[in-house]
Amino acid sequence: MSGLRDRGNLLPAAKLALLVVGTLPFVPLQMLAVRRGWALSRRLPLVWHRVAARLLGVRITVRGAPAxxxxxxxxxxxxxxLDxxxxxxxxxxxxxxxxxxxTWPVFGTLARLQRSVFVDRQRRSATASQARDIAGRLGAGDAIVLFAEGTSSDGTLVLPFRSALVGAAHAALEAGDHPEVLVQPVAIAYTRIHGLPAGLAGRLEVSWTGEVDLVPHLLFVLRQASIDVSVLFGTPVVFGRGGDRKAVTLAAERAVRRMLAGEIAGHDISAETSDGASGPILKAAETG
Structure with missing residues (x-):
């Protein structure tokens, strides 16, 4: 019995050690790929995150498909x-x-290697230039993820989406290279821990809000045998040149809220999700 207990105590350390060992060769190769602009810089993080998810015991169920x-x-x-x-x-x-x-140790480096776009949400004067940076990446063909609440929530409710950076889609249109941009709502729902329904308490434990320190939360995740999460890809909204960013943002927020609530409640939400192939069917409202 003590042997089993010892192995259980070592499990988080073993996961962390394997993650570190797997990351070491990735870092210099990804640095070089980003610096040289290789297509590998987009694919290599995909492999790393799949390995990381497996090591962390994160089991992903996908409903719908990305556009x-x-x-x-x-x-x-x-x-x-974990998102x-x-x-x-x-x-x-x-x-x-x-x-x-x-500026964060380790995580800041990983974010840069992921080719993240950094924005200063406290400086409203910088919003336009930041939107142009995001627009440039969108125009280059990158799929960009915006956590539109602007902060993390408890995993049960969806906070109001902020429209300012959704304006990046409009900036991409103004660049003149594309007649429209797709804005796809995506809901992330943590549903089970150790194979058991997470419930409100479990989702609160998985959530990482501003009051929770990163290291203890990382250790919590490492201690779990498995965490199940559903990712629901909603029907994309077509954002055309006459589109209203506030209307687009609100449509995405409502779609994410419906998908999250339906998934948590165990309802059939197939009508909300996109198959990724039939194309978007929602048009953004036009400005007057």
């Missing part, structure tokens, strides 16, 4: 730092991250 067309801005709810591992394990993406993330 195949580009430019693509993904608007998702935000529950935990990054989950989404990046599904497809090549880059993230919009707050500027302070770039």
């Amino acid at each position: 195949a067309e580009r430019p693509l801005l993904i608007c998702a709810n935000h529950v935990s730092w 990054i591992v989950v989404l990046a394990a599904l497809m090549p993406v880059s993230f919009v991250a707050k500027s302070e993330v770039g």
